Amino acid sequence: MTESLGKYTFRIFRYDPERSARPRRDTFEMEVSRGMTVLDCLQAIKAEQDGTLTFRRSCRSAICGSCAMNINGKNDLACHLQVALLRGRRIAVEPLPGYPVIRDLVVCMDEFYDSLMRVLPWFVRKTGFPDRELPQSPADRDRIDNAVNCILCGSCTSSCPSFWYNNRSIGPGALLKAFRFIFDSRDEARGERLALVDGRDGVWRCRTVYNCEEACPKGLRPNEAIAALKIAALKETV
């Protein structure tokens, strides 16, 4: 299991406004063994070469969404990307694009979190509750499966040109959240939510570039959710 893959070079974005207003790129060389993820390498570099290298991580199993960053030009989770599967021996690591950088690979995601607030991001029930669970068929549950698996890593919205261009745009991440409730057979705020996403900054800001589909490290398809929302908005809002 510890078979060596040889030396790799990591070219990493660095930015620390306490020291300099200008970002730079540092290169680190390290010996990588089979099984190591990009996150393992970042941690090894931090432990052994440069303690100031700054990034977020927690679960290291692709479920907490902390470690999203741009690796060789693609937004992904550092913790689930095997180095052995990357092409070449030079790996470029950058922060997620589109968000302000706090330090090195750590970005400020407030805009992303705020975008969620624009789609009424919680379950709404108006007609009250039975004593037991609300019934839902397996087929109805399946419709939102994709969307409930979202880990809020922010990769999709970070990749969306409409969001770069205009950060009033709700963005694919929050639209996926809207889909999660609008297509939940138990929820009763479908109309309000559709009205929220129907505006200029909502689904119609999407130019079907499909960057979000490629960017999602969990293989979810925000683009398909947006397409479904567009159809529902056309049919159901006046």
Place this chain on the structure above:
Amino acid sequence: MLHRYDTVIVGAGLAGMRAAVEAQAGGSCCVLTKVFPTRSHSGAAQGGIAAALGNEDEDDWTLHMFDTVKGSDYLGDQDAIEILVRAAPDAIIGLEHMGTPFSRTPAGRIAQREFGGHTRKRACYAADLTGHVILHTLYEQCLRHAVRFFPEFMVLALAIEEGACAGVVALDIATGELHTFRARAVILATGGYGRAFRISSNAHANTGDGLSVAARAGLPLEDMEFVQYHPTGLFPSGILVTEGARGEGGHILNGAGERLMERYAPKMMELAPRDVTSRAIQSEINEGRGIGGGAFVHLDIRHLGAEKIMKRLPQILDLALRFAGVDALREPIPIQPTAHYSMGGIPTDNDGRVRRDAAGAVVPGLYACGECACVSVHGANRLGCNSLLEAVVFGERAGRAACADLPRLGWAAFPPAAEAGVRGDLAALADGQGREPFARIRDDLQEGMQRNCGIFRSEGPLREQLDIIRRLKERFAAARLTDRGRRFNTELVEMIELRSLLDFSEIVVAGALARTESRGAHYRTDYPRRNDADWLRHSLAWTGPEGPVFDHVPVRITRYEPKERKY
């Protein structure tokens, strides 16, 4: 900077956020969390959450209670367990009414699956992403109730003045500034602490900070010697493969291709409780019957068929591929036991009030819930799916108790030196004169705990580990912080986390050395039997200048007298 809230909650996992929804109703409230709420480790829980709903099997709370008491090897407090299991069905229905997208039966009910140690299909689940969907649902509910979050705020100290809790001091990670939070009630919900071991299913953030700040404030910790090793961690990383994989029918095979549980738990086989199964696997590995004689065995789910695997265990498929390079539809998954859950923690009464001594006196204004607390509902060994349940049920109870207590809780005088004390601590951390990077100290701690305080324990290695930890503490005092910046200094964060690990690890090892019996997850090869005459009692440990000091509390037995445990 100074803040004032009636209730300050530390931690935004299931326990902290469930408490917040409750506490929000009774006064001003905020939640401090060192990772953004949805990044808490509750989200990694895969398998399920237990409740005798009876959707798939006939079931009732007395059966759930007996399974839990037996699973705890009779160390669980039965009045607390009764509260847990009786509250369970309503707690699950409550989560569903908040919108939690559980998987469904054909009849449209919440689906339930089998789980180790539970004698009925009792685990409510959402595929193998149960913790994730509940965590996100609770976060949504907190947004709905406009709960005030302070994300990436790390609590460094509890302020206790004249025996009452007055608030906390926290580091704003993004700016490096210290903040003082005055409060009438503080609820600790800082989660698990499995990072003391090299092979662990826990997140990097699971470092037991809550335990450390409590211990440093002079409070005891309970039953710390009981650490659960999960039987099926991926080899080599230790990342979890849910027990749900066995609940759905997966087999564990040794190097000879035999279902090895036949030898250890012929009745329950792969669904025996975790302590039994982990010891079985480790014995096979130690005796050379791992795969190719190596340090792992196989979990085989191929016979479940692609459709079932993709539907019920999609995350496992992905994790096996990405972290072990294995296609679980076609190949068995290499697994090994992994440090997973900590039964011990900050002692509380049945409403989350923190106990300060063996007589049960409480600390006014201080509460704890979730994995960092010890009520104790898990005793010597937790059953799978009971800890998400504990986080939700006792999170709610702690939140409610804090609200109810508010009128009686004044604003305890805030110790004026609290913030300055923390500032001094930080300066001392930064000023180590040595050259050693602290990451090496952490590696040595994890390696030692793994080797000397793991599944099989005995006096010699435990003593050695105590020595190791004392030396590590000296090395830690001299270690060097290379990052002198204030802004998002993760090296500083990791160093404080290592201090927490060292603090409580010493108590884990000392407790394991003191407990001269085998019970649940604590197994002593030199004392292989359970000894009820001397040890049917909880350990309380305080940190003293010469090492941990112990006292004991009797177990509360209401319904089921201790019997031998057989599976």
